[in-house]
Amino acid sequence: MVGIVGYGAYIPKNRIKVEEIAKVWGTDANSYKKGLFVEEKSVPSPDQDTITMSVEATLYALKRAQIDPKKIGAVYVGSESHPYAVKPSGTVLAEAIGATPDVHCADFEFACKAGSEAMFVCLELVRSGSMEYGLAVGADTSQGAPGDALEYTAAAGAASFIMGKDNLLAEAIETYSYMTDTPDFWRREYQYYPRHASRFTGEPAYFKHIIGAAKGILKKVKLEPKDFKYAVFHQPNGKFPLKVGKILGFKREQLDTGLLCPWMGNTYSGSSPMGLTAILDEAKPDDLILMVSYGSGAGSDAFIWKVTPKISEVQNKAPKTKDILNNNKTYIDYGTYAKYRGKIRKAE
Amino acid sequence: MREVAIIGVGMNKWGELWYKSLRDIFTESALLAIDDAGVDHIDSMYVGCMSSGLFVGQEHLSSLLADYLGVCPIPSARIESACASGGLALRIGFLDVASGASDIVLVGGVEKMTDVPVEGATFALSTAADQEYEVYSGITFPGLYAMMAQAHMHKYGTTREQLAQVAVKNHHNGSMNPLAQFPQKVTVENVINSVMIADPLRILDCSPITDGAAAVILCPMDIAKKICKKPLVKITGSGNATDTIALHSREDITEIRSTKVAAEKAYKMADKKPEDIDLAEVHDCFTIAEICVIEALGFVEKGKGGKATEGGLTALDGKIPVNTSGGLKSKGHPVGATGIAQVCEIVKQLRGEANDRQVKNAKVGLTQNMGGSGGSSVVHIMEVV
Amino acid sequence: MPAPKYWREIPQRYRLEGAKCKGCGQVYFPPRLICSSCKSREFEMVNLQREGELLTYTIIRVPPSQFTDQSPYAIGIVELDRGVKILSQIVDCDLDKLEIGQRMRIEFRKIYSEGEAGIICYGYKCVPV
Numbered sequence: 001m002v003g004i005v006g007y008g009a010y011i012p013k014n015r016i017k018v019e020e021i022a023k024v025w026g027t028d029a030n031s032y033k034k035g036l037f038v039e040e041k042s043v044p045s046p047d048q049d050t051i052t053m054s055v056e057a058t059l060y061a062l063k064r065a066q067i068d069p070k071k072i073g074a075v076y077v078g079s080e081s082h083p084y085a086v087k088p089s090g091t092v093l094a095e096a097i098g099a100t101p102d103v104h105c106a107d108f109e110f111a112c113k114a115g116s117e118a119m120f121v122c123l124e125l126v127r128s129g130s131m132e133y134g135l136a137v138g139a140d141t142s143q144g145a146p147g148d149a150l151e152y153t154a155a156a157g158a159a160s161f162i163m164g165k166d167n168l169l170a171e172a173i174e175t176y177s178y179m180t181d182t183p184d185f186w187r188r189e190y191q192y193y194p195r196h197a198s199r200f201t202g203e204p205a206y207f208k209h210i211i212g213a214a215k216g217i218l219k220k221v222k223l224e225p226k227d228f229k230y231a232v233f234h235q236p237n238g239k240f241p242l243k244v245g246k247i248l249g250f251k252r253e254q255l256d257t258g259l260l261c262p263w264m265g266n267t268y269s270g271s272s273p274m275g276l277t278a279i280l281d282e283a284k285p286d287d288l289i290l291m292v293s294y295g296s297g298a299g300s301d302a303f304i305w306k307v308t309p310k311i312s313e314v315q316n317k318a319p320k321t322k323d324i325l326n327n328n329k330t331y332i333d334y335g336t337y338a339k340y341r342g343k344i345r346k347a348e
Numbered sequence: 349m350r351e352v353a354i355i356g357v358g359m360n361k362w363g364e365l366w367y368k369s370l371r372d373i374f375t376e377s378a379l380l381a382i383d384d385a386g387v388d389h390i391d392s393m394y395v396g397c398m399s400s401g402l403f404v405g406q407e408h409l410s411s412l413l414a415d416y417l418g419v420c421p422i423p424s425a426r427i428e429s430a431c432a433s434g435g436l437a438l439r440i441g442f443l444d445v446a447s448g449a450s451d452i453v454l455v456g457g458v459e460k461m462t463d464v465p466v467e468g469a470t471f472a473l474s475t476a477a478d479q480e481y482e483v484y485s486g487i488t489f490p491g492l493y494a495m496m497a498q499a500h501m502h503k504y505g506t507t508r509e510q511l512a513q514v515a516v517k518n519h520h521n522g523s524m525n526p527l528a529q530f531p532q533k534v535t536v537e538n539v540i541n542s543v544m545i546a547d548p549l550r551i552l553d554c555s556p557i558t559d560g561a562a563a564v565i566l567c568p569m570d571i572a573k574k575i576c577k578k579p580l581v582k583i584t585g586s587g588n589a590t591d592t593i594a595l596h597s598r599e600d601i602t603e604i605r606s607t608k609v610a611a612e613k614a615y616k617m618a619d620k621k622p623e624d625i626d627l628a629e630v631h632d633c634f635t636i637a638e639i640c641v642i643e644a645l646g647f648v649e650k651g652k653g654g655k656a657t658e659g660g661l662t663a664l665d666g667k668i669p670v671n672t673s674g675g676l677k678s679k680g681h682p683v684g685a686t687g688i689a690q691v692c693e694i695v696k697q698l699r700g701e702a703n704d705r706q707v708k709n710a711k712v713g714l715t716q717n718m719g720g721s722g723g724s725s726v727v728h729i730m731e732v733v
Numbered sequence: 734m735p736a737p738k739y740w741r742e743i744p745q746r747y748r749l750e751g752a753k754c755k756g757c758g759q760v761y762f763p764p765r766l767i768c769s770s771c772k773s774r775e776f777e778m779v780n781l782q783r784e785g786e787l788l789t790y791t792i793i794r795v796p797p798s799q800f801t802d803q804s805p806y807a808i809g810i811v812e813l814d815r816g817v818k819i820l821s822q823i824v825d826c827d828l829d830k831l832e833i834g835q836r837m838r839i840e841f842r843k844i845y846s847e848g849e850a851g852i853i854c855y856g857y858k859c860v861p862v
Contacts, residue, residue: 467797467798470795470797470798471797471798474797480738480742480745480763481745481762481763481819481820482820483797484746484844484854484856485808485820485821485822485844485856485858486793486796486797486800486803486806486808486822486844486845487793487808487820488793488795488796488797490795491791491793491808494791495789495790495791495808495809495810496789498789498790498791498833499788499789499833502789502833544792544794545794545795546791546792546793546794546795547791547792547794548791549791594820595810595820596810596818596819596820597818601788601789601810
């Protein structure tokens with residue numbers, strides 16, 4: 001048996017509302033709010049990045065796991081916004097939690113799927129017996145180009161999972177990945193903002209891969225949507241995960257617990273992993289959870305988790321994801337947002 | 349130990365001295381001191397300077413300044429203890445004469461601060477704090493003293509107006525000092541409405557960035573008696589003490605322990621008590637500093653510095669006039685020169701040469717010079733013979 | 734910030750490693766080679782507590798150049814539980830509502846970066862509880 005022994009999430013306190021962004025670009029806020037089902041998004045402070053959020057989410061995961069960080073054999077950070085182009089994020093995280101030097105470190109990148117990728121690899125490393133614990137983080141401070149549709153959703157957050165063999169909070173019953181080469185969203189080297197292929201990001205990209213991964217994993221374990229208490233899909237906006245859930249045969253109540261995007265935005269590599277943390281905060285023993293990520297380029301990782309009785313002991317040992325999301329928010333205007341996100345050109 | 353006299357003092361107008369270099373301003377003041385003393389040679393020299401390397405890109409002042417003063421090959425040393433460099437240089441010069449090693453010693457202080465932009469000066473000054481555990485977090489010197497002020501206000505009820513009174517008094521004194529950088533008078537309203545720098549300290553709570561130098565000539569008392577034509581002033585007490593470099597490592601953030609300990613040593617050596625002091629020049633780099641310092645010197649009880657200032661204790665006509673020169677606030681604060689300029693003022697007062705700002709019957713004067721947020725302090729007591 | 738200078742302090746900046754004197758129990762942050770109190774030269778490594786109380790603070794409105802983008806910001810002296818005092822920025826707070834005695838907790842943050850191309854310096858900051 002392998003699975004999750006500790007989890008945690010982190011969200012910066014700043015929020016910007018869709019109306020505030022729409023006002024600047026002269027667009028219709030309601031069309032975004034209804035069309036994308038998104039109200040507001042999180043914004044990192046100038047002193048926050050993928051690394052700092054990864055550290056905070058992991059310290060929460062450690063509070064729940066109650067393990068010696070020295071026993072962590074791998075530290076993997078999945079992100080498309082690693083602060084350095086060359087120099088790992090994972091080494092900073094590993095030092096900050098005291099896991100160095102007897103540890104394997106790597107940074108993962110696969111658009112919004114980098115976090116679930118890290119989870120996938122950690123599970124397998126633990127399963128193989130080559131290490132006792134593996135740490136997987138999905139985190140992003142994603143940037144949408146000013147005025148682009150992505151600007152309404154590109155947000156900041158992190159989810160951290162410690163994978164192990166014993167004292168599991170949730171067992172990984174099955175994993176499955178579904179990949180093709182599909183150029184729906186990309187960022188070339190030295191480019192500040194990503195580009196996307198507009199509506200091509202939908203049906204042949206997001207929907208095809210998530211549906212492919214979900215159907216594939218369900219077939220492997222011979223389960224049906226009705227067998228699950230919860231399901232969480234990648235959330236580029238609030239609408240897509242609800243739509244893909246409906247296509248797959250899930251009901252709204254199975255999706256609501258893990259749906260964070262309308263109030264948090266798209267945290268890219270953190271998206272479905274953070275949804276999973278929100279579900280684990282409320283889950284009960286024996287609940288089954290389906291999680292499917294999506295990363296442009298393109299592919300999906302699917303996981304089926306079975307919650308264990310230990311979950312109730314740890315849920316309150318660290319802040320819950322929805323409490324972090326809903327409490328202590330600070331709304332900022334577009335000027336502050338532009339300053340915080342480095343969108344203002346200054347003198348050298 | 350031999351008795352040590354101060355037989356010459358020299359200081360030029362302070363300010364933004366665009367037309368003068370570090371070597372110019374030092375040499376001018378040194379020559380003034382030499383002329384004031386009427387000596388035809390010096391045996392050794394010490395110069396207090398905090399950071400010529402960062403301010404003007406020049407180290408090795410021992411050679412440079414001896415060279416431009418035309419006194420090579422005499423022994424020469426640069427002394428550094430942040431903003432207390434001048435005070436510490438005096439102490440070293442004093443010990444040099446007292447020990448019998450040298451007879452006529454020049455002690456100077458110099459800082460040329462305006463060759464770098466303001467950010468450069470801020471950085472150079474910040475090196476007096478702990479680089480790794482204070483400055484790393486974004487603290488500035490106004491910030492460190494602001495935290496002392498905040499704690500003092502919280503603990504002792506010191507008011508915003510009382511802080512302002514320090515500036516008002518010192519600018520009033522400085523208005524009578526032709527060498528002061530900012531001789532204009534200010535009101536409490538001016539101070540409390542000036543631009544906020546680090547809450548609760550505003551720009552008029554802070555000493556300025558200044559180019560300046562000062563110098564004094566020391567010699568043993570027996571020689572002084574032969575050559576000095578002015579009232580003889582001797583150094584009767586000298587104390588130097590240290591404290592943790594980081595403000596946060598101190599037990600009591602509102603107390604400047606290094607000054608307290610240095611003062612105790614100086615009082616003991618001079619066989620004087622705080623109440624014997626007729627006037628003092630103290631290190632008012634920020635208004636709160638003067639309040640904490642007069643407490644540490646024992647002029648007032650701990651926590652009463654603000655109230656005493658408001659009550660006029662330290663005014664020119666008060667019981668213990670403090671900073672008759674205008675202090676660092678009005679006269680300016682070229683960091684390495686400050687400790688020596690303080691001595692120049694006390695000597696002038698003790699000789700009765702302070703003109704409009706002359707303190708009547710001034711017999712015993714004290715100088716207090718400190719580095720950083722109080723990590724080092726030097727206190728001297730001088731008496732007119 | 735030269736990389737070696739930054740790197741050397743990583744155990745303190747990232748995870749608040751201090752040293753506890755084996756002679757008298759005094760905890761030092763950063764670690765030292767000799768105890769100022771009892772002169773013992775033997776220490777054991779300890780991680781500082783991550784919560785404490787605000788002793789004093791200020792708001793920096795004229796910052797050093799590498800902090801310009803963050804200005805104005807609060808800095809305080811915080812006494813961590815079990816007695817070690819640190820100086821740190823206070824973030825995620827209303828600058829008008831800081832109070833001496835307030836409870837604080839440590840978060841891992843970016844302190845500053847060396848322009849667009851230099852190293853990124855991380856460390857501890859305080860957040861009101």
